[in-house]
Amino acid sequence: xxxxxxxxxxxxxxxxxxxxxxxxxxxxxxxxxxxxxxxxxxxxxxxxxxxxxxxxxxxxxxxxxxxxxxxxxxxxxxxxxxxxxxxxxxxxxxxxxxxxxxxxxxxxxxxxxxxxxxxxxxxxxxxxxxxxxxxxxxxxxxxxxxxxxxxxxxxxxxxxxxxxxxxxxxxxxxxxxxxxxxxxxxxxxxxxxxxxxxxxxxxxxxxxxxxxxxxxxxxxxxxxxxxxxxxxxxxxxxxxxxxxxxxxxxxxxxxxxxxxxxxxxxxxxxxxxxxxxxxxxxxxxxxxxxxxxxxxxxxxxxxxxxxxxxxxxxxxxxxxxxxxxxxxxxxxxxxxxxxxxxxxxxxxxxxxxxxxxxxxxxxxxxxxxxxxxxxxxxxxxxxxxxxxxxxxxxxxxxxxxxxxxxxxxxxxxxxxxxxxxxxxxxxxxxxxxxxxxxxxxxxxxxxxxxxxxxxxxxxxxxxxxxxxxxxxxxxxxxxxxxxxxxxxxxxxxxxxxxxxxxxxxxxxxxxxxxxxxxxxxxxxxxxxxxxxxxxxxxxxxxxxxxxxxxxxxxxxxxxxxxxxx
Numbered sequence: 001x002x003x004x005x006x007x008x009x010x011x012x013x014x015x016x017x018x019x020x021x022x023x024x025x026x027x028x029x030x031x032x033x034x035x036x037x038x039x040x041x042x043x044x045x046x047x048x049x050x051x052x053x054x055x056x057x058x059x060x061x062x063x064x065x066x067x068x069x070x071x072x073x074x075x076x077x078x079x080x081x082x083x084x085x086x087x088x089x090x091x092x093x094x095x096x097x098x099x100x101x102x103x104x105x106x107x108x109x110x111x112x113x114x115x116x117x118x119x120x121x122x123x124x125x126x127x128x129x130x131x132x133x134x135x136x137x138x139x140x141x142x143x144x145x146x147x148x149x150x151x152x153x154x155x156x157x158x159x160x161x162x163x164x165x166x167x168x169x170x171x172x173x174x175x176x177x178x179x180x181x182x183x184x185x186x187x188x189x190x191x192x193x194x195x196x197x198x199x200x201x202x203x204x205x206x207x208x209x210x211x212x213x214x215x216x217x218x219x220x221x222x223x224x225x226x227x228x229x230x231x232x233x234x235x236x237x238x239x240x241x242x243x244x245x246x247x248x249x250x251x252x253x254x255x256x257x258x259x260x261x262x263x264x265x266x267x268x269x270x271x272x273x274x275x276x277x278x279x280x281x282x283x284x285x286x287x288x289x290x291x292x293x294x295x296x297x298x299x300x301x302x303x304x305x306x307x308x309x310x311x312x313x314x315x316x317x318x319x320x321x322x323x324x325x326x327x328x329x330x331x332x333x334x335x336x337x338x339x340x341x342x343x344x345x346x347x348x349x350x351x352x353x354x355x356x357x358x359x360x361x362x363x364x365x366x367x368x369x370x371x372x373x374x375x376x377x378x379x380x381x382x383x384x385x386x387x388x389x390x391x392x393x394x395x396x397x398x399x400x401x402x403x404x405x406x407x408x409x410x411x412x413x414x415x416x417x418x419x420x421x422x423x424x425x426x427x428x429x430x431x432x433x434x435x436x437x438x439x440x441x442x443x444x445x446x447x448x449x450x451x452x453x454x455x456x457x458x459x460x461x462x463x464x465x466x467x468x469x470x471x472x473x474x475x476x477x478x479x480x481x482x483x484x485x486x487x488x489x490x491x492x493x494x495x496x497x498x499x500x501x502x503x504x505x506x507x508x509x510x511x512x513x514x515x516x517x518x519x520x521x522x523x524x525x526x527x528x529x530x531x532x533x534x535x536x537x538x539x540x541x542x543x544x545x546x547x548x549x550x551x552x553x554x555x556x557x558x559x560x561x562x563x564x565x
Contacts, residue, residue, distance in 0.1 A: 212446065215354060237281045237300065237526040238552040240266055240545065241293065242533050243321035244286035249534050257538055258531070260285055266531075268542055278549050281526075286533065290328055294339045300526050301340055304440055305347055305358070307451030307562050308524055311458065311517030312336065315548070316530030317540040318462030325528060326434075326459040327415070337436055337457050341407040344438070344455075351442075359441040360401040364414040365393070367509045368432035369481045372396075375414040375434070384512050391512050398439065419478075431478045433485065433510050434459040453562045456517060460486065460510075463540070485510040490547060492518055497554040527551050 242258060259267045260283060267277040282296050297312070304310040314322040314336075328335025348358040364375035365382055372382040374396050383394040399410060419431040438455040461482040485508040492511050495503045496518060505515040517525045529548040531541045 236551050236554050237524075238529065238548045239282040239284065239297070239526065240278075240280050240529045240531060240548060241284040241288070241321065241325060242266075242286055242531045243324070245533055257535055258533055258541070266545065268538065268545070278545050280548065280552060290325075290333055290335060290339070293325065294336055294343075297336070297526065297528075298343055300524065301343060301455065302347060303524050304438065304453050304455040305344065305351065305442065307442060307449075307453050309454050309456075309516060309562060311456040311514065311523050311525045313458040313460060313514070313517070313525070313527045314530060315460050315527055316462060316544050317532060317537065319537075320462060320530035320532045320541075320544070322462060322530045323459055325530060326457060327411075337459075338407060338411060340438075340455070340457065341401070342404055344440075345404045355444045355446045357443050357445075361398040361439045362401055362407070362410060363393075363396050363398050363437045363439070364410065364434070365396055365437070365513075366418055366432040366434050367485070367513070368419050369478060370485065370509050372509050372513070373417075375417045376410060379417050384509055386506065386512065389515070391515060393513075431461060431475070431482070433461050433482075435513060451562050454516075456514070458514065484508065489514070489518075490550075493547075493551050493554055497550060 257269045259269050261267055261277050262279075264281065264283050265277050265279045266283050284293050284296075300312070301310060314326045316322050324333075324335065326335050326337055328338065344360065348356070348360075351358070366373050366375055372384055372393070374380045374382050376399060377395075377397045380395060382396045385392040385394060399406075401407060414434070414436075418434055436457040436459075438457075440453045440455065441450070442453075443450040463483055463486050488504065488507045488511050491507075492503050492505060503518075505511045505518070511518070517523045527548065529544050531544060533541075
């Protein structure tokens with residue numbers, strides 16, 4: 001049975017009451033997180049007033065002393081709540097020796113006899129806080145440990161990679177070492193081969209030098225033989241070219257009276273009066289092309305590259321084809337003058353392989369009415385002076401040629417400046433003598449030989465008769481000067497043939513310019529006599545052939561190589 005203590009200190013038994021009445025009589029107990037656990041109460045607050053406990057005769061003294069009451073500290077989370085509405089709980093002993101928790105009524109303000117100091121935290125709270133800190137520290141240490149494990153793992157992987165790289169580097173080093181040894185052996189072998197090659201090269205170089213000297217000697221011998229052959233053919237070589245008839249001439253002219261007994265012979269069939277047969281170095285019939293004609297005279301032009309003065313003269317009556325032979329037209333119709341440019345450049349390239357170096361320059365002039373003019377310098381006058389049997393051409397310009405294409409422009413300028421006119425005998429009759437002069441300088445360092453030679457290509461104006469050509473006025477004057485210069489040329493040839501002590505080269509400007517080609521000097525000379533095949537021109541053609549025969553019989557002396565001192 002439960003007992004209740006009276007105010008007087010006596011206990012009375014408690015009757016059974018309804019839960020509702022009990023609730024009204026006792027103050028309610030707040031629910032706390034800690035089940036049936038209350039904060040400890042001070043000794044003075046166990047009754048709310050001065051208690052009778054401890055007095056003599058109190059039945060409770062023998063049962064459970066107040067000092068034996070146990071106290072439990074509430075958590076810090078509950079203490080903050082109790083500060084506003086404090087509730088005092090206490091443990092009391094029952095008559096049955098059990099401890100019961102009794103809730104003290106709320107006290108407004110300060111409780112009499114209660115201490116004012118804050119209750120210290122309980123050991124459990126401290127442990128919990130310490131546990132929380134330990135857990136946090138454990139978590140941090142765990143994270144650090146995991147991070148260290150990751151670092152250790154990464155470093156282990158890096159170590160493995162470095163080990164693999166080290167092994168690979170060792171293999172490469174071994175391979176490189178083997179290659180180095182191989183290269184050393186190869187270098188040693190190459191050095192030996194180089195020494196052998198060097199010795200072989202020195203032998204071959206000495207042999208090449210000997211062969212080069214032999215080649216130079218053979219080249220000199222070849223040049224001498226070449227020029228000896230030219231000399232054997234006659235110092236003045238003569239060739240005859242018969243042009244084909246024009247369509248207008250074929251309609252009015254009968255069969256040609258010209259015959260060709262052999263490849264180098266020509267004759268005139270005039271019925272009962274045969275003219276006989278004339279033999280020359282070459283006879284070019286009407287079937288010969290421009291290329292074929294040049295192929296037969298190119299060896300003669302080659303002498304100019306060998307250091308000899310060379311003169312090639314086109315002679316014949318007007319309308320016989322001299323200008324076509326020398327100047328020609330375009331492409332396949334090119335004449336000797338443009339073809340000579342191509343030939344000289346090509347042959348000079350071949351001779352450069354033997355150490356020769358060449359320089360070319362070109363001058364064009366014409367002799368019109370016995371006066372000399374520069375065809376490449378606005379038709380300016382050129383003065384001729386004789387110095388020690390040599391002609392000096394004052395005012396004649398020289399134009400260097402470095403490539404073959406330079407020739408075309410100079411030829412066009414010369415063609416525009418040359419004097420021409422139409423006559424009854426020739427629609428494009430040349431009214432002047434045109435002279436194309438190449439100056440050639442050659443040098444070979446290995447032998448120390450250097451030469452300076454002159455190549456003259458001459459397109460003479462045609463001889464004509466006033467009755468046949470029908471010229472008057474200025475053209476008559478031109479014809480007179482042309483015929484006079486050609487007559488002096490023939491006279492000089494005849495006197496040279498007769499070995500006369502005096503040859504009148506000074507009589508005309510033409511013979512002065514051609515003096516070295518006609519005997520007073522050192523020159524190889526060739527004359528191409530052009531023939532008109534028409535029967536109406538048979539008399540003039542025969543005269544030209546007879547003059548050509550005289551030139552062929554003329555000896556002007558052996559040419560000498562023009563070496564520089």
